[in-house]
Amino acid sequence: MGEEPSPEVSPPLIDKPETSGEKRVSPHSADGQLPHRVEGTFVAPAPPSALPPTRHFQQLIVNTVNFTIPSGYSTQPEDVRYLGGGAYGNVIKTKAMCKDGVERYVAIKKLKEPFLDPLQCRRIYREIRLLQLMKHDNIIKAIDIYTPDSIEHKFKDVYVVTEYAGDSLFKILRDQTEHGVKIIQPEHVQFIIYQILRALKYIHSANIIHRDLKPGNLALTKDSDLTVLDFGLARSLEPRSPTLTQYVMTRWYRSPEVIYWNITNYDIQADIWSVGCIAAELMTGRPLFPGEDGIRILPFFILFQEFQRTLTREASDLALAI
Numbered sequence: 077m078g079e080e081p082s083p084e085v086s087p088p089l090i091d092k093p094e095t096s097g098e099k100r101v102s103p104h105s106a107d108g109q110l111p112h113r114v115e116g117t118f119v120a121p122a123p124p125s126a127l128p129p130t131r132h133f134q135q136l137i138v139n140t141v142n143f144t145i146p147s148g149y150s151t152q153p154e155d156v157r158y159l160g161g162g163a164y165g166n167v168i169k170t171k172a173m174c175k176d177g178v179e180r181y182v183a184i185k186k187l188k189e190p191f192l193d194p195l196q197c198r199r200i201y202r203e204i205r206l207l208q209l210m211k212h213d214n215i216i217k218a219i220d221i222y223t224p225d226s227i228e229h230k231f232k233d234v235y236v237v238t239e240y241a242g243d244s245l246f247k248i249l250r251d252q253t254e255h256g257v258k259i260i261q262p263e264h265v266q267f268i269i270y271q272i273l274r275a276l277k278y279i280h281s282a283n284i285i286h287r288d289l290k291p292g293n294l295a296l297t298k299d300s301d302l303t304v305l306d307f308g309l310a311r312s313l314e315p316r317s318p319t320l321t322q323y324v325m326t327r328w329y330r331s332p333e334v335i336y337w338n339i340t341n342y343d344i345q346a347d348i349w350s351v352g353c354i355a356a357e358l359m360t361g362r363p364l365f366p367g368e369d370g371i372r373i374l375p376f377f378i379l380f381q382e383f384q385r386t387l388t389r390e391a392s393d394l395a396l397a398i
Contacts (some may be wrong), residue, residue, distance in 0.1 A: 133224045141166045143186055144224040144233065148173045160244070160292070164188055164199070164308050169240050172219075181240035182219060190234045199308050204236065206284070206307045214275035216241060216295075216305050241303035245291035245354070252361055264300055265358045271302035272351055279310075280344045286310050289350035290329045291357065328363045329353045 132147040139158040143166075150156065150171040159167040165187045172182045190200045207218035220237035245268075252259050260268070272294065279286060288309040295303045331349035356364040 131222065131224075136168075138168050139166070141186065143168060143184065144235070145170070145184060146220075146222065149182075149184070150179075159183060164196075172237075183238050183240045185236045185238070187234045187236065191231065200234065202310065203306075203308045206310055207236070207238070210278070210282075210307075212275060212278045214271050214302055214304055215278065216303050216307075239303075241295035241305070242297035242301070243295065244305075245294045245296055245358075248296060249291055249357065249361065260358055262359070265355065267300055268294075268296070268302055268358060269351065269355050272304070272354070275302075275304045276344075276347055276351070279304075280347070284310055284312055285344055286347050289347055289354065291354060294354070328365055 133144050134147055134149075134151060136143045136145055136151050136156070138156060139161075141158075141161070145151070152171075155171045157169045159169050161167065165185050167183055167185045169181055169183055171179045173179055187200055189196065191197055204218070204221060207216065211217075216238050218236060218238055221235070222237075223231065223234050225231050225233055248259055251257070272289070276286070286304070286307065286309070288306060289304075293304065293306045295305055329350040331346050353364045
């Protein structure tokens with residue numbers, strides 16, 4: 077079968093990436109706090125002639141966060157769900173009418189104060205460029221990027237629209253713990269890790285390190301299709317810029333050299349360490365190295381090293397016996 081382009085939300089402000097096959101969508105019923113629509117629409121100020129034409133927008137408040145979304149995106153409570161938020165923005169899920177006449181779920185990320193400082197600007201620009209350039213089945217795909225503001229007056233808010241790739245592994249693991257129901261079975265773990273490594277092979281082949289692999293940045297559909305999310309902390313490993321930030325990775329998934337030795341020239345192996353931590357968490361249902369800081373994590377590292385030595389000895393004895 078020939079390749080079918082990703083569905084396109086009209087009108088996109090960027091060139092949409094090509095994808096293979098139909099978009100993976102995992103619609104779920106809305107839960108959590110329902111959105112409250114502010115009635116009516118408005119038209120953004122006319123941008124300079126070099127920019128795309130004026131778009132119509134509507135206001136939506138979800139989980140106390142105000143979103144400005146283009147017309148053609150659903151604001152109905154049953155279609156909208158708050159997916160989460162962090163230091164860099166808030167994300168909702170909703171339906172969008174695509175040019176092929178089919179409604180599909182999308183995720184809309186409102187970037188938080190994107191122009192607050194130069195570092196924030198660089199990270200946001202880096203993430204947008206990577207989303208535009210990367211084309212892989214296990215990597216999130218950008219559909220649209222827009223701002224309701226006019227550059228000649230103000231330029232405060234930036235929104236990134238991507239495919240909706242399912243619930244995060246963090247949510248799935250949390251639901252397992254809260255409800256006492258085993259959702260991820262052993263046979264799923266192997267397929268999930270395979271897909272993570274498949275995505276990493278593609279990312280690392282471009283000399284890029286993700287730097288923030290964790291369950292919260294991995295999405296899974298009901299068919300166990302996995303997607304790597306959030307490239308806000310991703311970096312190129314070009315020789316001319318070898319120094320990397322020591323603290324960017326989420327602590328539970330950082331390698332020892334990053335936590336304790338302040339090594340700033342770490343490479344793709346830091347991502348591989350994170351994959352190992354994720355694999356252990358999927359199998360046990362709890363983080364492998366929990367702790368509020370490096371001191372509290374250290375005992376877990378020591379126990380793990382002793383377990384590793386014991387396992388190596390037993391494996392050697394078994395090999396000799398065979």
